[in-house]
Amino acid sequence: MAQIAVCGPSECTPEEAEAAREVGRLLAERGAVVLCGGYGGVMAAAAAGARAAGGIVVGILSGRDRTGANPHLTVAIPTGMGEARNAIIVRAADAVIVVGGSWGTLSELALARRGGTPVVTLGGWRVLDSSGRPVPGLLAAADPAEAVRLALAGRPDG
Amino acid sequence: MAQIAVCGPSECTPEEAEAAREVGRLLAERGAVVLCGGYGGVMAAAAAGARAAGGIVVGILSGRDRTGANPHLTVAIPTGMGEARNAIIVRAADAVIVVGGSWGTLSELALARRGGTPVVTLGGWRVLDSSGRPVPGLLAAADPAEAVRLALAGRPDG
C-alpha cells in the first residue's frame, strides 16, 4: 500500500486548506495511507479529507505527547524529537505532496529530495539556484488531482 | 484509542511468539492500536495476532526503508534512525508490554520507564539494583490476558 506524506504550514490560507483536503480525499480513495505532521492547517485538512473518505492517517508529531494533534488522525506518533521528526515523515513516505510554504515545510521538501523521495508541489515556495534558475527535481502540479496522480505514479498499486 | 507497544527480541522462542501473538490478538479485540519495531520474532508475532483480529499495527523501523519488515504491518514507518527509533516506539505508546529479553528490548523497557510510560513484563530479563533487589516500576503479568489488562488499565476506553 502506498504511503504519501502531505506537508504544509500549520497556518494556511482557505485555498490551501481546501487543496489539502482534496488531496487527502483522493489519496484515501486510491487506497494510500496519508502521513503528515499531525497538527493544524494543511496537516489537519489533509487528515480530515482522508478520514472522510475512509482512509488511514498517521500523524508524526514533534511533541512528547498528543497535545495539539488534530482530531482526524487514525494513529498519532508523538516522537518527542522536535523538528527532527520532519526527517521521519519524508523518510517513511513513498512520495511527498507539498501544499503551501513555511520554513518547516521547506525543510521537509529539502529532506525528501536529499533522500531521493519524489516531491510534488502544489503552489508554495520556490527554490532558485545561485544563477536564479529553478533547482530541478520538483514536480509541479496544477491541482490536487494532478498532485495525487504524480505522487502515485510508478507505484505498482498507484 | 489506546496505543500499546509490544516489544521483544527479533529471535524468540516458540513460547514467546505464542504469547506475543495472543497479546496482539487481545489488544486488537480491545480496540487498541499495536505499535512495534516492525521486524521479526516477537514483533512479527504480535503484529500477526493483531491483524488476524482486524486490528491496526504500526511498525516503527530502524532502517531507511521497509527491508526486513514483517508482512503484518498496516503502516510501516522507516525512520532511518537506527536504535534511536526505540525511543519513538515507547514515547508513542500509552503502555509497553515486554515479551522476552534482548539488549534492544531492555533499551525499550528502560526508555519507557525513564519517560514515565507504564511497562508490563511477560517473562524476560530482570533488573536488580546494586543491593540485589528488583528495581521497582515494572508490572509483572502471569499471562497475555493479564498483560493486556494491566496495559489498558486506567485508559478511559481501556
Next chain:
Amino acid sequence: MAQIAVCGPSECTPEEAEAAREVGRLLAERGAVVLCGGYGGVMAAAAAGARAAGGIVVGILSGRDRTGANPHLTVAIPTGMGEARNAIIVRAADAVIVVGGSWGTLSELALARRGGTPVVTLGGWRVLDSSGRPVPGLLAAADPAEAVRLALAGRPDG
C-alpha cells in the same frame, strides 16, 4: 563560548571551499567552536580552516561510524540517524553560516529558521515565496568576514 555551524554541500566549487576555509579560520580566531556535518566539501574546508587557526571543530555525522569523516575534526559524533542529524547541527548552533547550495544544505537552513536560529548566507540557493519575493529571515553576507561578524553579532562574547 559561541558555537557556529557552517553548512554547505559535500561537493563544492573551489571558490566555496576557499570561502568556507576562511569562515572557519575567522570563527576559530574569534574563539567560536565550529559545528559541521563532518564530511567533505564545505564541511571539510570549514573544519580545516578552523583547525589551522587552533580552533575546536565538532562533526555531527549522519552515519553510524566515522567512515568518510574529514580528518580535521576535533570530535566526531556519528549519530546513526541519517539526515535527521541536520536538525541537531542547527539546534546546537547559536547561528548558522551557509556556504553554497544543495538539498541537504537547504534542509539545514530551513530547520534553523524553523527553530529560530539566525542564518547567514554566503551565496547559495535562494528561496522565494509564492509571489516571487525573497522569503525574509536570512542574513546575506558579502564575504566571509561579514558572515562571521553577522553570525557572532549579539553574542556577548562574540
Next chain:
Amino acid sequence: MAQIAVCGPSECTPEEAEAAREVGRLLAERGAVVLCGGYGGVMAAAAAGARAAGGIVVGILSGRDRTGANPHLTVAIPTGMGEARNAIIVRAADAVIVVGGSWGTLSELALARRGGTPVVTLGGWRVLDSSGRPVPGLLAAADPAEAVRLALAGRPDG
C-alpha cells in the same frame, strides 16, 4: 583519539560522584575525549574531572537549549530529541563506562550493547536473564583505574 562516554544518573551518591570524577580525570590524562549527557550528578562529575585535567568534554543534551547543562562542558550539543539522544551518546563512543544506576543509564547501557559498543560497569544495576543468570557482555571494573583501562583496551592509541 579515543572517545569514551561516561553514563550515570543525574542524582547520585557522593561515592558515585567521586568515582565519576576520577574516571573523567584518568580519561583526560590518557588523551581521550569524554562524552556525556551534559547534566548533573555523574555527568557533571565526570566532566569536572576531565576538564580539571585539561581534557575535552562534549555534553549531548536531551533539551532544546543549554538549560541545565553543567558548567564543565567544552562543547554542549542540545539535540532537542529527548531521550533519543541516549542513542547518540553511545553510538558516538568507542566504549561506555557506567557509574551507578537509573532507568536512563540502563537505556544507555542497553543501547550500547545492542549496537556492539563495549560497556564497562562500575557498580550500578545488574541485568539477569530469565534463568536468573547475569546476562553476558558487560565488563565489571573494581575501580576507576580498571574501568578506564578496560574502556581504552584495544584502542591503538588507548
